[in-house]
Amino acid sequence: MGMSCQEVWREVSNYLEDDIDPAVRASVEAHLRGCAHCTAVMDGTRNVIRLYGDKAMLEVPLGFSQRLHQRLEANMPPRQRGTPWGWVMAVAASLLIVGGFELGSSAAFMANELRSEHAIPAASHTPPDLMVVVAEDGKVFHGGTRCPFMHEKNKERVMRASEAIREGYVPCTRCMKQYLSAGLTTPDFHWGISAEVAALQPMR
Amino acid sequence: MLSLALENSAEESNEAILIRRIRNGEHELFYDLIRPYERRVYAAAFAILRNEADAEEVAQEAVLKAFKHIRQFRAEARFSTWLIQITVNEARMRKRKDHAHIMEAISDHRDEEGDYTPRDFADWREIPSETLERSEIREALTRALAAIGEKYQEVFVLRDVQHLTIEETAKTLKISAAAVKTRLLRARLMLRDLLSPGLGGNWSSKLSFVKGAKPWE
Ligand SMILES: [Zn+2]
Ligand SMILES: [Zn+2]
Numbered sequence: 001m002g003m004s005c006q007e008v009w010r011e012v013s014n015y016l017e018d019d020i021d022p023a024v025r026a027s028v029e030a031h032l033r034g035c036a037h038c039t040a041v042m043d044g045t046r047n048v049i050r051l052y053g054d055k056a057m058l059e060v061p062l063g064f065s066q067r068l069h070q071r072l073e074a075n076m077p078p079r080q081r082g083t084p085w086g087w088v089m090a091v092a093a094s095l096l097i098v099g100g101f102e103l104g105s106s107a108a109f110m111a112n113e114l115r116s117e118h119a120i121p122a123a124s125h126t127p128p129d130l131m132v133v134v135a136e137d138g139k140v141f142h143g144g145t146r147c148p149f150m151h152e153k154n155k156e157r158v159m160r161a162s163e164a165i166r167e168g169y170v171p172c173t174r175c176m177k178q179y180l181s182a183g184l185t186t187p188d189f190h191w192g193i194s195a196e197v198a199a200l201q202p203m204r
Numbered sequence: 205m206l207s208l209a210l211e212n213s214a215e216e217s218n219e220a221i222l223i224r225r226i227r228n229g230e231h232e233l234f235y236d237l238i239r240p241y242e243r244r245v246y247a248a249a250f251a252i253l254r255n256e257a258d259a260e261e262v263a264q265e266a267v268l269k270a271f272k273h274i275r276q277f278r279a280e281a282r283f284s285t286w287l288i289q290i291t292v293n294e295a296r297m298r299k300r301k302d303h304a305h306i307m308e309a310i311s312d313h314r315d316e317e318g319d320y321t322p323r324d325f326a327d328w329r330e331i332p333s334e335t336l337e338r339s340e341i342r343e344a345l346t347r348a349l350a351a352i353g354e355k356y357q358e359v360f361v362l363r364d365v366q367h368l369t370i371e372e373t374a375k376t377l378k379i380s381a382a383a384v385k386t387r388l389l390r391a392r393l394m395l396r397d398l399l400s401p402g403l404g405g406n407w408s409s410k411l412s413f414v415k416g417a418k419p420w421e
Contacts, residue, residue, distance in 0.1 A: 013389045037325040044396040052364050056336035058243035065242055071264045076231050
């Protein structure tokens with residue numbers, strides 16, 4: 001004895017998900033062969049599941065991911081490895097140890113000051129391509145745009161420390177001091193650049 | 205089937221490693237952990253709130269919450285399911301603040317029991333997924349989804365859009381598996397009816413739907 005249309009509709013999900021007793025499945029199929037309406041219901045429901053299940057249905061507003069990451073960034077605890085002033089350490093090391101740069105006189109002076117007051121550890125970690133911020137307000141480069149000694153904040157440029165030094169820029173004393181007071185020789189010292197420097201576009 | 209299973213287990217162990225490293229302080233890895241699920245989080249929030257701005261806000265809150273409570277995540281669950289559960293909870297809390305919601309919840313109680321009777325018997329040909337690249341098609345699907353009752357929408361989105369299992373859907377919505385199945389069937393049949401006459405009229409000609417008789421109307 002056959003199933004009624006109504007009985008078939010109750011089994012639509014079970015049939016399509018193949019979560020159905022073989023005997024019931026056989027009855028459903030027997031009914032479908034003779035009933036165009038139930039066939040239309042079954043085919044249509046299969047289409048619904050397939051269309052909504054497609055990845056294309058997971059649309060997000062433009063910029064969603066970017067805004068999500070910004071929100072996360074703002075709520076994450078400060079990085080454990082590296083310090084925002086790591087670059088200053090790197091510059092100090094590069095000024096002292098790396099030959100080959102033509103240092104401006106004030107930079108050389110500062111390097112001497114540092115040498116006399118603070119022992120800089122041997123820079124086996126010489127930074128290859130350290131990024132720093134320079135502003136148009138003087139021949140000084142900084143670890144980040146938050147430095148109060150940095151004016152003309154909309155005119156900053158990001159460049160490699162080696163380029164900055166070659167162009168005659170010297171490290172900002174405040175940035176330097178801040179780093180020095182934070183301690184020079186943390187064991188897992190990291191030549192990272194500060195987040196806000198990273199956020200700026202490097203000049204080409 | 206086998207390769208899919210292997211992929212899934214590889215994905216899961218990858219996630220387990222990421223989660224362990226995040227717990228140990230490598231917080232930046234959290235971006236990698238959530239990247240595959242960002243769209244799903246938004247879709248889950250949108251299904252409940254039906255408003256882009258609210259959905260985005262709740263999606264952000266949910267992801268932040270997942271980050272802050274990553275230590276509470278239990279390895280036996282799927283991370284994606286856990287994340288979607290947080291999202292659904294957040295969205296429902298947001299919705300509860302909305303007074304109009306109470307009225308909607310009451311009107312939603314009708315028709316839970318009893319069979320759903322399909323109304324349209326047009327012959328649906330198979331619709332290629334490529335048509336989803338057309339925005340009017342996606343809009344038609346979104347409109348239809350918005351037109352079914354909230355509790356059907358929630359179940360349908362979690363199960364058929366998000367691909368949670370029946371049990372995961374039940375747990376997320378705090379209802380029984382039987383209730384999930386009942387609502388899911390009704391949601392699917394309602395959506396079929398809403399879309400069957402040609403997705404707002406545009407489809408029937410383009411996709412050669414044949415309009416059938418509706419003997420019971
Ligand atoms: Zn029938
Ligand atoms: Zn400075």
